[in-house]
Amino acid sequence: MSINDIFDSSDKPQSWGNRFRNRRFGFLKEKLDRLPKPVRILDIGGLESFWTNRGFGEDPDYQITILNLEKAKTSCSNFSSLAGDATDLSAIGDKEYDVAFSNSVIEHLYTFENQMRMAREVQRVGKYHFIQTPNKYFPIEPHYVLPFFDLLPASSKYGILTKTKFSRLKKWSHQDARQYVDEIRLISHSEFKRLFPQSRMYKEMFMGLVKSFTAHNF
Numbered sequence: 692m693s694i695n696d697i698f699d700s701s702d703k704p705q706s707w708g709n710r711f712r713n714r715r716f717g718f719l720k721e722k723l724d725r726l727p728k729p730v731r732i733l734d735i736g737g738l739e740s741f742w743t744n745r746g747f748g749e750d751p752d753y754q755i756t757i758l759n760l761e762k763a764k765t766s767c768s769n770f771s772s773l774a775g776d777a778t779d780l781s782a783i784g785d786k787e788y789d790v791a792f793s794n795s796v797i798e799h800l801y802t803f804e805n806q807m808r809m810a811r812e813v814q815r816v817g818k819y820h821f822i823q824t825p826n827k828y829f830p831i832e833p834h835y836v837l838p839f840f841d842l843l844p845a846s847s848k849y850g851i852l853t854k855t856k857f858s859r860l861k862k863w864s865h866q867d868a869r870q871y872v873d874e875i876r877l878i879s880h881s882e883f884k885r886l887f888p889q890s891r892m893y894k895e896m897f898m899g900l901v902k903s904f905t906a907h908n909f
Contacts, residue, residue: 712794715895715905716745719792719821722909726789726819728752733788733816735777735809736796739765756788778808783816791817795833795903797886798824799874806878810886810906822887823895823905827877830900834875835859841877848872880904 723730732755734741739748739757747753748767755770757763762774775782777796791813800806813820825833832840835858840848852858852868863871880901884892887906895903 712741713745715823715893715903718893718905719907720745722819722821722907723753723790725909729754730789731787732756732790732792733758733783735791735793735813736799737792737794739763739767739770741794742770743767778805778812780812780816785815786818788817789819791820791822793822795823795825797822798877801874801876803876803882806876806882806886814887814908819907819909820887820890821905821907821909823903824878824883825903826901827879827882829897829902832877833902834871845872878904 729751730753732753734755734757736759737757739755742748742753742755747755747769749769751769753769756773757765757770758773758775758777758780760774760776762772765772777793778800793809793813797806797809800809810822813822827841830838832838835848835852837851837858840851840858843851849868849872852863852872853865854862856862878886880892883904883906890906890908893905893907894901895905
């Protein structure tokens with residue numbers, strides 16, 4: 692593993708973050724294999740590339756809908772796209788999807804109240820759910836790849852991001868830095884249990900520490 696693999700975005704195949712995604716996805720795939728086909732999946736806040744990188748493109752066993760604030764183009768016949776808000780999925784019926792899925796999205800909703808709204812919605816629209824978020828108390832903040840960054844005041848975070856290359860070996864734009872600092876609210880294990888009180892918790896471990904949680908009901 693090179694230094695760039697550690698700091699690169701999780702969307703890049705060789706990145707540190709993508710390797711964790713692959714391991715987590717293996718756990719999900721075991722659950723999906725048991726479901727009657729085709730499986731209808733709603734991916735809230737995701738990308739088509741997340742699924743195609745894992746071999747789901749053009750697989751008729753999986754009908755995958757990608758939901759984001761803006762509708763995006765899809766290239767595979769078994770993919771579709773919706774515009775929507777994770778905190779209000781009222782256009783989608785109860786249990787309309789077999790699986791409501793989300794990877795590292797719920798921490799981007801600014802407030803715990805919004806996180807509660809999303810948690811209620813994913814449990815309503817999916818027969819099953821698989822919702823992942825980083826652990827607030829893991830020493831390395833995953834969005835910035837910096838130690839204990841979440842403990843700093845917002846002004847210090849903003850200064851480090853825009854004036855140094857400590858985070859992901861680059862200076863962040865003022866717009867991106869402000870957006871991330873404002874929107875990210877990491878979640879503790881106790882809070883995640885409040886959001887998903889009936890769910891099982893898959894804990895992703897790294898060097899004996901919990902890196903992320905996934906709430907699921909498979």
